[in-house]
Amino acid sequence: MRETSADVVIIGSGAGGGTVAKELAPLARAGRRVVVLEWGARLAEHEYTGREVEMAGKLYFENGGVFTRDRNMTLAFGRAYGGLTVVYTGTSLTIPKRVVERWGVPGLDWDDLRRRSAKYMEENNVHLQSEERLNDNNRLFRLGCSRLGYRCEQFPINVKGCRASSLCNLQPLPLMVKGSLLADLIPTFDFVNMIGGECDR
């Protein structure tokens, strides 16, 4: 066992932990020891094979199928450097006001959330896909909606260099292609230490 000490320990390098690490980078640059503890494997680019079964075992806790207590449905937990941002689709939405109001959590203010969302959307290159990037499924869906009189809009996404291969989720594309937080965070890790390890309490 290796012993180390830190001023700040962030558990997990996913959407939450990675974002906190990025925000704390100036603190780390100023001399504080900020550590991210991550139990997922750090895969090299060539280890992203594009094969579902193989990748599920490498990137998800218990292969991505954890039963709820009543065994009615399964939940997927990431176990990877970059957490689920390595496999997520990149759909980036601002939480609707009515949802925040329904939650009624003290101190959670929609205006504040909206401002923060706008900041992260800009920093993470959230955009709509260009017309030529829409595949036949998308086009057909849009056509069907318009024929039935439904409104149909694109989800804004955070994906860089999309190759329209449809291989984003269980078969992630190389990190630098997707807009994964890990890819965006690599410069941060010059200052913030990533340590492979498990937090057990």
Ligand SMILES: Cc1cc2nc3c(=O)[nH]c(=O)nc-3n(C[C@H](O)[C@H](O)[C@H](O)COP(=O)(O)OP(=O)(O)OC[C@H]3O[C@@H](n4cnc5c(N)ncnc54)[C@H](O)[C@@H]3O)c2cc1C
């Ligand atoms: C296939 C898929 C597609 C998705 N698409 C979208 C999308 O398009 N848009 C969207 O907004 N959301 C999407 N999501 C959901 C989104 O990815 C998650 O809500 C988000 O990543 C959760 O962030 P998090 O930081 O809470 O957890 P994670 O990103 O999962 O990060 C948790 C990290 O903590 C590590 N960890 C956990 N326990 C320990 C421990 N004890 N010790 C050390 N490390 C530990 C894990 O390995 C992991 O890296 C998708 C999810 C999946 C599975």
